[in-house]
Each structure stands twice: as C-alpha cells, then as structure tokens.
Amino acid sequence: MSYKVIVDSCGELTPEMKASGIFETASLAIEVGGHHIIDDETFDQKQFLQYVAEAVECPKSSCPSPEKYMEKYDCDADRVYAVTLSAELSGSYNSAVLGMNLYHEEHGEKNIHVFNSCSASIGETLIALKIRECEEQGMTYEQVIETVEAYIESQHTYFVLETLDTLRKNGRLTGIRALVATALNIKPVMGATPEGTIYQIGQGRGMKKALGKMAESVLAEMSDPQNKILAISHCNCPERAEAVKEQLVKHATFKDVIVVDMAGISSMYANDGGIIVVV
Structure with missing residues (x-):
C-alpha cells in the first residue's frame, strides 16, 4: 500500500522530509505591502521580513482552495492524509475537507483523511512524521487515523x-x-x-x-x-x-x-x- 502526506505550508518540512517523496506541501499565500507571496520553496524569509517592516498594513494570509487540495488528492497513493493548521486559526482545514468531498464526488471512493492539527508550524510537522511512523509499522488505515488523532490530543x-x-x-x-x-x-x-x-x-x-x-x-x-x-x-x-x-x-x-x-x-x-x- 502506498501513501502520501499533504501538509499545509504552515507546517515546516525538514530537508529529509522533502527528499523522501512522501510529504507534499499545500501552499498558503500572503499579502503584505502590495506584494503577493506564495508560501512555497521560493519563499524568502529575509525579503518577507523586510516587506513586513516597511508595510503600514498588517500582513494577511489566504489558505489553499478546495480545488488545490482536490488536485493533491488525485495521485497514485492508495491512502492520502492531509495535516492542516488548527481549524480555529485558519480555513485550511475546512478547505481540505471540502477538497476531499469534491474528490469523492468526481472520482469515487478513496482513503483520504484530513487531520486538524489543533496546532501550527512544527506541530504539523510532528503529526506528519507520526503518520509516517504508523504507516511504516504496517498499521491499517483505521489504526493510523486512531493513533494519530490520539497523538494530536497529547501534543503540547x-x-x-x-x-x-x-x-x-x-x-x-x-x-x-x-x-x-x-x-x-x-x-x-x-x-x-x-x-x-x-x-x-x-x-x-x-x-x-x-x-x-x-x-x-x-x-x-x-x-x-x-x-x-x-x-x-x-x-x-x-x-x-x-x-x-x-x-x-x-x-x-x-x-x-x-x-x-x-x-x-x-x-x-x-x-x-x-x-x-x-x-
């Protein structure tokens, strides 16, 4: 069984995770001082912090569209997991769930599960790594979901x-x-x-x-x-x-x-x- 883990771009992927071929980023976007920035591998932190320092308005973010998530679910992997920013802080979780529903409508059934991290940043990273650990241990799809949801509850x-x-x-x-x-x-x-x-x-x-x-x-x-x-x-x-x-x-x-x-x-x-x- 093959699997894929999609992490919205608030979750930082380590170099090892990027090289593994298992993890993929769903990019959010940022607007600051008239600049539109996609939060992907082109993101330049130094330049961004300069834009923030110069801007009068506060930067704002926008989450990936349901269609973007649907495209990412449309892959060869038998099991697809998405990990998003806390649903209390961003629309990314709802977008990922809508994308899953759209995928099922257009392409039929597939094992797709969206995890609400109830966290952000490196918290999402740890959840993505936990999914890999469960998959590598040979757990069933249901066991992976149950174990990871319990892990999210225990995370601080x-x-x-x-x-x-x-x-x-x-x-x-x-x-x-x-x-x-x-x-x-x-x-x-x-x-x-x-x-x-x-x-x-x-x-x-x-x-x-x-x-x-x-x-x-x-x-x-x-x-x-x-x-x-x-x-x-x-x-x-x-x-x-x-x-x-x-x-x-x-x-x-x-x-x-x-x-x-x-x-x-x-x-x-x-x-x-x-x-x-x-x-």
Missing part, C-alpha cells in the same frame, strides 16, 4: 513572540484578556488549547526570562519525553532556538530533537525573533 504547543500584533490584528487572539503593556518589555508565554485556540500561559520581563518560563512550562507539563520528539521552529533566530533546546535537553531525554527555520505563514504570525516549541 508553546510559543514566545517579540510581538503579538499580527495575531491580534488578524483576530487570532479573541477571548484573551488585554495583554500587558509593551513599554514594560513584558513578553507573554502563549500556548495552544486542546481545541487549537491560543491562550496565555504566563509571562516574563524580556525575551530571555519569557523563554525560560516557556521551558519551565514545557518540562512541567511533559510526560514520557524519551518516547517523544522535541520540535522547535524559529523565525530568523537560530541562537535563540539553540538556547531553548539546550535548556530542555539538559533536564529531559527526548527520542529526537528537530530545529527548523520557519516558512512563510509561521514567519508571518511569529514575526522576526519568534520561537515555537512542540512536544
């Missing part, structure tokens, strides 16, 4: 950003009480709820203290780290990502550690200097 997402402006202006922080004044250089430590919405875990004065608080939260809430992959994505700050990694591996032994630079959509929301940790 944390992040600290230099600014929450893009999330706030794009309506992704609804329900969060007013965040503290930036004049005090207070950096909130944020996380994803089990439903995939964003909430505040804590805060620290200055980026270093906030990252320390985030690492404490990761370690406090984590169970069974030796069977889990620690994943960190960063927007243009490898040293910061490395410091967080060192802090975590000093206190826990993980099955593996992945550190990646963010692609377009994650860069848009995290902004320059943002860090996301998923375990």
